[in-house]
Amino acid sequence: MNLSTTLAQQLARRPQRVALLEQIAVQGSITRAAKAAGLSYKAAWDAIDELNNLAGRPLVERTVGGKGGGGARLSAEGERLLALYKRLESLQARLLESAESEQDLELLGRLMLRTxxxxxxxxxxxxxxxxxxxxxxxxxxxxxxxxxxxxxxxxxxxxxxxxxxxxxxxxxxxxxxxxxxxxxxxxxxxxxxxxxxxxxxxxxxxxxxxxxxxxxxxxxxxxxxxxxxxxxxxxxxxxxxxxxxxxxxxxxxx
The missing domain is CATH 2.40.50.100 (RNA polymerase II/Efflux pump adaptor protein, barrel-sandwich hybrid domain)
Known part of the structure; x- marks a missing residue:
């Protein structure tokens, strides 16, 4: 799975979504992960749906059975995405350090439009x-x-x-x-x-x-x-x- 520019921008602009994926890996539950990431349950699933669509494959898998009646976990693609995002953060930090002025950063912000x-x-x-x-x-x-x-x-x-x-x-x-x-x-x-x-x-x-x-x-x-x-x-x-x-x-x- 390639970390597309569009998907990378989604994660960079909305760090709560990265926190959500991290918490799913830790908590094993959408409900608990959403709470830990500061999102509502609906907002969490909206975020997961959007990230899945941009990635082109599921990043989160539902689990059935077990203590508590089931939950959720990251797929192999989801785990890889988190690792790639850490690399993106490092590259982003280097990019920001190379910006010559605050106006450069404002221009980048205007180009990365939301929809x-x-x-x-x-x-x-x-x-x-x-x-x-x-x-x-x-x-x-x-x-x-x-x-x-x-x-x-x-x-x-x-x-x-x-x-x-x-x-x-x-x-x-x-x-x-x-x-x-x-x-x-x-x-x-x-x-x-x-x-x-x-x-x-x-x-x-x-x-x-x-x-x-x-x-x-x-x-x-x-x-x-x-x-x-x-x-x-x-x-x-x-x-x-x-x-x-x-x-x-x-x-x-x-």
Whole structure:
């Protein structure tokens, strides 16, 4: 597993996430690790889902049975990530020492932007198909799943996209539409299949639906409770998430 620039930035900007992984290794429990790292249980799982997606494989594994009824532990990839992060910290310290002024550091901070998109999926460009002034970029995610992003030709050139280039696909939770696998898929839309891991209802808005995928990635969708009831979807059900290529934003490591 390579420590991608995007994943490294996530850890560097949010040291609580490193603390969370360290505490999972020590505590063997998400609940106890979250408390020790100063995070809520939900925030801990949000962090784990995002880091798993950027890494392209699970960093945390659930354990079943044993004293207390089970818990969690770092996967081999998670353990390696922590070791790599320690090396990154050393390199980062050397980089900061080489900065000539405070303005240099402020510039770096402006370049490393955060995003509000809940779904950040790491992948690589497979092909780029011209479509007038736009390009249709085909991306392979972890587990060989493929999606398409429609972006302008200027964006393709600005991001220096070519086959084999690593990218992060950003998809807002509200852009995902869900349907049962028994329903016909729309061939014009991207399709990602999985199962409903959890439904988190809200008192004054759409429910948050977490979708697990066989690759270990996790999607987050926002769906109105009435629509969930109409679709008959509940925890554990297989589900298909659909979204248009134009609703996929792309980013590349700096």
């Amino acid at each position: 509000s998109a809940r779904n950040q999926l790491s992948g690589r460009v497979v092909a780029i198909q011209p479509q007038g002034r736009n390009d249709l970029v085909e991306i392979e995610l972890a587990g060989s799943a493929r999606i398409q992003a429609q972006i302008t030709r200027d964006s393709t050139e600005k991001l220096e996209l070519t086959a084999g280039r690593g990218v992060v696909a950003l998809i807002k939770a509200g852009w995902l539409s869900l349907q049962a696998l028994s329903s016909p898929a729309d061939p014009q839309l991207n399709q990602l299949e999985g199962w409903i891991e959890q439904i988190l209802p809200a008192d004054d808005g759409p429910s948050e639906v977490r979708i697990g995928m066989a690759s270990g990635l996790t999607l987050c969708a926002l769906v109105e409770p009435e629509l969930l009831a109409k679709l008959g979807l509940q925890g554990g059900d297989p589900v298909r998430a659909q979204f248009a290529p134009g609703q996929v934003l792309l980013g590349t490591p700096l």
